[in-house]
Amino acid sequence: MGQHHRILGTRHGAARVGRDISRRRFIGGSSAGVLAAVLASCTGGGQSSEENAAAGGESSGPGGPLQWWDQFRPLTEMFERDLFGPYMEEHPDVTIERRQMDAPDLGQALQVGRRSSQLPDVHSVAGLGSSPAALVSEGWFQPIGSHADFEGSPVADQIFDGIHRFDGEIYSFAPFSGRRHEAAPWLNTELLAEADVDPEQSPATWDDFRAAARRVQDGTGDGVHGVLIPTQDPIYLDALVHRLATAAGAPGPGAIDWATGDYIHDSQPYLDAVEFLVSLQADGVVHPASASMGPRDARARWAAGEAAIYPWGPWFIGGLLVEEPEAVERGVGVWHVPTPETTRNFVYSSPAPGVFWVSSESDQPELAADLLLQMTTREFQAKLAAAMDQPPALLDVVAEADVHPTYAQNVSFFEEDVRIGPVPEVATPGVWRVLAEMRDIHPNLGEIVQAVLTGSTDDVAGDLRRYKDELSAERERALEVVQGEGVEVDLDAWVFSNWDPATDYDQQAYAER
Structure with missing residues (x-):
């Protein structure tokens, strides 16, 4: 998840199959059998959007069905109902087949698919462990800007060089907003009420947060813990500490001092952020099995009532509604990200990255680009908001979308707490x-x-x-x-002397640098 993409855990079955494919077979395997083994490990069912047509082997268009792979499980129904379905109705000669996988499985499938020339037409990059820039330089993708009018779309002002545009060509765009972070404390309001902790009152400081977690630990039944920190996943921890460090006063994103261009991972805000996590463990409020949990495992434990507070991203509630809806019915809340002192600092994010990319192997780039362009409309953006995954690029549509009040509150907190930093x-x-x-x-x-x-x-x-x-x-x-x-x-490329910590670093700021 990340530039951060969503951070997803691996389910047991998927992880087992992944381990059974050795590195030698994974890197060198070019057979369809290896690819099939990877795809069989998907936990999302691997269903196409038009299962019956796909099962019959029918093709449509000059290149056959358009293949689409991603990791966005909470978006499955929305993609099929609001993107693929309407597009296929409007274009009867087009068939779109989608596979949804957990991020590690997706990364494996993409690597094997590239080795065997079986990449899908469109895919996300979750699980690959490389930046889009590196993948562009290695020839994974082809540009889409000449096939569809992204420059004239509602998200045009969120298309940036070096993120979506390379060597003057648009390769991707941001369907989601960069104004978000992965450190929002999500709350089991039932447990907080039992401990007489107000879910509507965000703790102002790290010490207040620790006190609230201790009250939950002391005020609830046996087996209930204050906080979940899925320590098994370094990517989750990387994102969490970056966010906490900027909340502690570090510039961001990227752990860079914009006045000098130097990396600052050893600066006081980063040390303080790590110390804050250590202090939660010292307080005894962190779930004792956290070291063996990935983010999705931790969400399942949270949904089961084993802990009251779980810092994670905005997609939290969307994932619950797909897999643990009873937890939402029981009561879910969210707080502002805490800061060390009552004087709040901003959390810094990059402009949202490109999410979906057209493979260089695709022989249907025009179709793929036109389909992707549909994601930039206000109508689709509102439906994207309703899926309650990452906030849509057009944040204002959240107010008119059918979303849970807690999701809307989380987005409003992002608007207060998050600024877009230099890249x-x-x-x-x-x-x-x-x-x-x-x-x-x-x-x-x-x-x-x-x-x-x-x-x-x-x-x-x-x-x-x-x-x-x-x-x-x-x-x-x-x-x-x-x-x-x-x-x-x-x-000097890493120096931004005109950075204002209180405002977004936007296209105008780049022009005036």
Whole structure:
């Protein structure tokens, strides 16, 4: 999830099948049998939007059925009812087949599909573990801007160089809003009421949050815990700590000091954010099985009433309505993200990333682009809001959409708490080539936090400093590589002297930089 995409866990069956496919078979396997094995592990049923037609093997259009893969389980019904169905009715010669998978399974299926030339026409990038910029540079996708008028669409002002547009060509767009984060405390209001904690009153500070969690722990029955932190997933922890650090005063997104361009993973706000999570464990309010949970596992535990508070993203309630609707009926609330002091800082996000991309292997790019363009209309955006996943790109449609009041409240909190920060690759086209060249550094932020919370290390400051230093060195190496290829970019690309912490860094700010 992430730039963050949604962060999804892996169900037991899917994880087992994934483990049974060895790395050698996964990387080298080009047979349809390996791809079928990966797809068989999908937990979303792997159903096409027109199952009967697909079962009959009928094709439509010059390239056969349009294949679409993604990880958005809460959006399944909405996609089929409000996007694919109407499009196929209007275009009788078109058939669209969709597969929904958990993110790890999707990443495996895409890797195997690329090796065997069986990629779908349209897919998301969840589970691939690479940035879209890197995937563009490796030739995964083809541009869509010449096939459909995204520049004239309602989301045109949210299309950015280095995120959606590369070398002057539009490859993707943002169907969702960047004004969101993954650290909203979601509440079991029934448990909070039992502990006499007001779900309508957000704790003002981290200490207030800790006190509320202790009251829940002490004021409810045996087996109920204050907070869930799914420590098994470093990606979840990475996102959570980034958000808490900006709430503690760090610039963002990206853990970069915009005055100097330096990485700041070892700065005081990041140390404070990790210490806050450690303090929750020291208070004894974190669910004791958290170390063995991924985000989806944790949501199921929350839905079962094992804990009262779970920090996660806006898609939380949409996922509940699909898989644990009884938890929503029982009572669900949400708070502002807490901050260290009563004087609140903003949480910073990037502009929303591209989500759906057209494969370079697709022989139906015009059809794929036209279908994607339908997602930019106000009508579809309102239906997207009603699915209660990530907030739609056109945030104002939430007010007119059929959404749960708690979802609407969460979106209103985002509008108060979140600002859009600078993104170097938008300002300087060469940056995305640097990012594509950079190799992953391990342990990364999420892995360091995981080690801290599981007791594998207690040198938080030292580990964060080493990560920052190694990441800085890797950026310098990547810069030298792309500069040697004639790309004009240097460390100044990461400096934004006109950044105003209180306002969005928008297209005008980039122009005035």
